[in-house]
Amino acid sequence: MVVARKWIYVKPFDGLPKDENFKLEEETLPEPADNEFLAEAEFLSVDPYMRPYMASYPAGSLMIGGQVAKVTASRNDSFPVGSYVFGNFGWRTHTIVNPDKVSGDSKPYVLPSFGQHPRSLAVGVLGMPGNTAYFGFLELCRPKEGETVVVSGAAGAVGSVVGQIAKIKGCRVVGIAGTAAKCEWLRQLGFDATINYREVGQDGFSAALKECAPKGVDCYFDNVGGYISAAVLAQMNLYGRISVCGTISNYNDARVQVPDPQREFVFKQLCQEGFIVTRWNKRWMEGIMQNLRWIEEGKLSYQETVTEGFEQMPKAFVSMLTGGNTGKAVVKV
Numbered sequence: 001m002v003v004a005r006k007w008i009y010v011k012p013f014d015g016l017p018k019d020e021n022f023k024l025e026e027e028t029l030p031e032p033a034d035n036e037f038l039a040e041a042e043f044l045s046v047d048p049y050m051r052p053y054m055a056s057y058p059a060g061s062l063m064i065g066g067q068v069a070k071v072t073a074s075r076n077d078s079f080p081v082g083s084y085v086f087g088n089f090g091w092r093t094h095t096i097v098n099p100d101k102v103s104g105d106s107k108p109y110v111l112p113s114f115g116q117h118p119r120s121l122a123v124g125v126l127g128m129p130g131n132t133a134y135f136g137f138l139e140l141c142r143p144k145e146g147e148t149v150v151v152s153g154a155a156g157a158v159g160s161v162v163g164q165i166a167k168i169k170g171c172r173v174v175g176i177a178g179t180a181a182k183c184e185w186l187r188q189l190g191f192d193a194t195i196n197y198r199e200v201g202q203d204g205f206s207a208a209l210k211e212c213a214p215k216g217v218d219c220y221f222d223n224v225g226g227y228i229s230a231a232v233l234a235q236m237n238l239y240g241r242i243s244v245c246g247t248i249s250n251y252n253d254a255r256v257q258v259p260d261p262q263r264e265f266v267f268k269q270l271c272q273e274g275f276i277v278t279r280w281n282k283r284w285m286e287g288i289m290q291n292l293r294w295i296e297e298g299k300l301s302y303q304e305t306v307t308e309g310f311e312q313m314p315k316a317f318v319s320m321l322t323g324g325n326t327g328k329a330v331v332k333v
Contacts, residue, residue: 004094039069045123063091124328133161145170153223155182157328230258303327
C-alpha cells in the first residue's frame with residue numbers, strides 16, 4: 001500500500017493563483033491490477049497553460065500537469081519496474097495507471113535514453129515544451145534563411161528553444177524578455193538582439209523593436225499577446241507568418257485593449273495560426289529526437305529553474321506565471 005500526496009484545485013482562480021486555491025491531500029492507493037503500473041513522481045512540470053485550462057475544471061479536481069516518474073510496481077510488460085516514464089498524471093506523487101484507459105493525447109510513454117542529460121528534460125526541451133517550439137515554429141512559421149524572427153516570452157521553456165531553432169535555420173532572431181539577466185542569457189544562446197519589455201515600457205516598445213528589427217519582422221512566435229503582440233504585428237513584413245502559442249499577458253489580468261489588427265492582415269497579407277502541440281502527437285518522438293540531436297551537436301542549449309519539494313508546487317507555479325523562471329520551471333519531488 002502506498003500513500004500518495006496530491007494537490008487539489010479547491011477554488012477557481014481570480015487573478016494570480018493564491019494559496020487558498022490549492023489544498024494538499026493524501027490518498028492510499030491499492031496494488032496495481034492487471035495491465036496497470038504504479039508510477040512514483042521524480043520531476044513535475046509547471047507550465048503557463050495550466051492557468052487557463054483549470055478554468056474548465058470543477059473545484060475539487062486534481063491539478064493537471066505532466067511529470068517524469070519511475071515505475072515501482074507493474075503488471076504491464078510495456079512499463080517494466082525500474083523504467084522511467086512521462087505521463088500527464090497531474091500534481092501527485094504516486095499514480096496507478098492503466099495505459100489503455102488514457103485518452104490518445106495523454107498516453108504515457110517510456111522515456112528514450114537522453115545519454116548524459118537529465119531525465120527532467122522530458123518535461124522541458126525533450127518533452128512537451130521542446131515539441132511546442134519545434135512543431136509550432138517550423139510547421140506554422142515556415143522560416144527561411146535570412147528572415148527576421150521575433151519571439152515573445154523568449155526566456156521561457158518554449159521561447160528559448162524557438163529562438164535557437166531559428167538560428168539553426170539561419171534567421172536573425174530578436175527575443176523579448178522581462179529582465180536584464182534573461183536578455184543576457186538569450187544573447188549567450190545566440191539571439192541577435194533582445195528587448196527588456198519592462199525596461200522600455202509600453203510607450204517605448206515599438207521604437208525598441210524597430211531598432212532591433214530594422215528590416216521588419218517576417219516570423220513572430222507569440223507566447224504573450226497584449227500590447228507586445230500588437231506592436232509586433234504593426235511591424236510585420238508582407239506575407240509574414242505568426243504562430244500563436246499562448247497569451248500569458250492576460251491569463252491573470254483583465255484583457256487589454258489593442259488596435260484592430262485586421263488592416264495589417266489584409267494589406268500585408270499575413271498568416272496567423274494558433275495551435276495546441278498535441279496536433280502533432282503522431283510525430284512526437286520526431287521532435288524529441290531532433291532536439292536531442294541538436295543538443296548533442298552543441299546547437300541547442302537549455303536551462304532549468306528547479307524548485308525542491310512537492311509541497312512547493314503552488315509556489316513554483318505562481319513564480320513561473322510571474323516570470324520567476326529562466327528556461328523550464330521544474331519541481332523535483
